[in-house]
Every structure is written in C-alpha cells, then in structure tokens.
Amino acid sequence: MTKRGDAPAPEKARSPEEHIFELSLYLLTAARGCVGEPHIYGPLRLVDAVSRLVDIYSTTDLIRADPFLQKAKKEIDENKYQVMASEETFIAFMDKLIVEFTDELKRRSELRH
Amino acid sequence: MIITQLNGTRVLIPGQAKQPENQQQALFDLLRRRHACRQFEHRPIPDSLLDRLVYAAHRAPTAGNAPYRFVVVVKDPTTLHMIRLVSPGFFGDCSAAIFVCTDLDIAAKSGRQVYDQITHYDAGAAAENVILAAYSMGLAGTFIKSYSETAVARILGLPETCRTELLVSIGYPAADELKPLKKRKGAKRTYADRYGVPWVKQGGEKEG
DSSP states (O other): OOOTTTSOOOSOOOSHHHHHHHHHHHHHHHHHHHTTSOTTHHHHHHHHHHHHHHGGGGGOSSSOOOHHHHHHHHHHHHHGGGGGTOHHHHHHHHHHHHHHHHHHHHHHHHHHO | OEEEEETTEEEEETTOTTHHHHHHHHHHHHHHHOOOOOOBOSOOOOHHHHHHHHHHHHHSOOGGGOOOEEEEEEOOHHHHHHHHHTOTTOOSOOSEEEEEEEEHHHHHHTOHHIIIIIHHHHHHHHHHHHHHHHHHTTOEEEEEOOSOHHHHHHHHTOOTTEEEEEEEEEEOBOTTOOOOOOOOTTTTOOBSSSTTSBOOOOSSSOOO
16 A cells, blocks of 8 residues: 555645635635534634645645644644544643643744744 | 356366455455555546446445445546545545535435434445456555535535535556554454454465
C-alpha cells in the first residue's frame, strides 16, 4: 500500500478563490448539521475548519505558508476523531491547542515590539 | 473428512471437515477488522469490486420484501468532490461512495412504520453489508450521516420522492491510517434474560 499523498491527489480546490468558496460551503453545511447533530460536533466542525482553512497555502504562492499553522493542522487531523472516543479527551485537546496558539501569539507579539 | 448425502448416498469428502469452522473464523476475523476508516490511498476501485458491494447492499432485507431501497454508486471524482464539500462528516479522500436511499412512494405503500422507521433500519443493514463486503476485499470505509441532505439530493439529482439514508465511503485504506478508536465504556452492555442482569461471557471471541 502507498502512503497517503503518494498517489495522484484527488480533486481539490485549485485556487484560493475556489478554496474560500468551498470552505464557505463547508461552514454552511456544518452550521445546518449542528441543528440536529450531537452538540460536541459543533466544536469538532470549528476545529476541523481551522485545518481546512490552512489548506489555502496549497492553492497559492501569494501567501507564505505558516509552519506553525501547518503543524497545528497536522495535529488537528491526527486528533479530531478523538471526539468519537472521548469528549473529555477532545476537550483537553482543544485546550492544548489554545495554549499552543496563545504562546505563539505571545511570541509573535514580542517579535513585533 | 465429512460425510454428506450425494444422490441419496453417504459419501466421504476428504479435507472438507474444517471448512465450516474456517468460514466462521473468516467471518469473525472480518468483524474484528471492521472499523471506521477515514484515511485512504488515492487509487480507483475496479468496477468488478463495486459490483460486489452493490450485490452486498441488495442482499440486506427490506420489510415485507418491498422494493423501496435503492443505492447510488458515486465514483466520478467531480461528483465525489462535490459530495465531500457538502458533507462535514465526510473525512478522507476515498475513491467511491455508496448512498443507500429509499423510494418514499414505495415505502409509503408499506405503511407508516415502514416509511418512518424500518426504512432506516434496512438502510443500516444494507450499509453494514457493504462495509463487511468491502473489508473482505481489502477495501475499507465508514458510514456517514453528517451531510446536507438538501445539497446531496440536488447533486445526485434525486426526485423529491426519494430520501438518502446513509452514505458509505469506500476506498483502499492508507498504510498510515490512524489507529481505530476504541469502543467507549459501556458500549458493549449485554444483559441476560432481563434488563440489568449482566450477560456473563463464557467464551467466544476475544474482546477487542
């Protein structure tokens, strides 16, 4: 078996404009789904949206890829399914992400000043 | 060695005695391997295998043997991409998807209970058949219900008298697929004779 990504890529957004449209559609259908789905799926969809948002780097060279966000995306994709095993683990994962993002925010703020 | 009837005559067939046991073991191995796969290789599934998945779906029962269930096999990459975009619960780039659907006009003729409830159960049975058949052929996938029914119906061109029940993603599992999730605590509750009396496991399959 080949690893993920070794084989030809399936159809994906080819431009940032297309990506923004597709992400908007994801958010819209996710919002509709939240009406009847388990409550914890709301947080899951938002966290997953962060991962999908980061995909925009693969559609253009006009914006510089952000290694921190790309690492966060990998982390999200590896942990988001925990929501189906243990809500507590998924909540702890979100808290961990927030700590990482906050520390990164502080680091970036210090660099700016 | 097994004794069987052939034209009324008892005959001995060497080497056949273990067959039923092997078949049983194969089924239980399949049940053990069955999980929700959400990471796939990017390679197409031969039509011959999709045919077998369709066969598996239609082997599932329907109430009163009424023909209200149908399936839609999606393998066109553009259609699959559109489906994925309107399905927040559709993770992974699988190569095909099978929608288990109900023709509501036919279901309505079978009565309210069939229309409201049993069509869902039957769709679940068909979807599980598809998943088990998929795993038996080296494929994998999972059930998906987190999709916009409105959007999916428009993409598939479904008439208003038809309803999608479940989506089954199908593909070749990625070599670096994430480890399957464990069952949650309490997910295997089993009672003996009445509610609350625990079923005491005597043997059978190892838990896992």
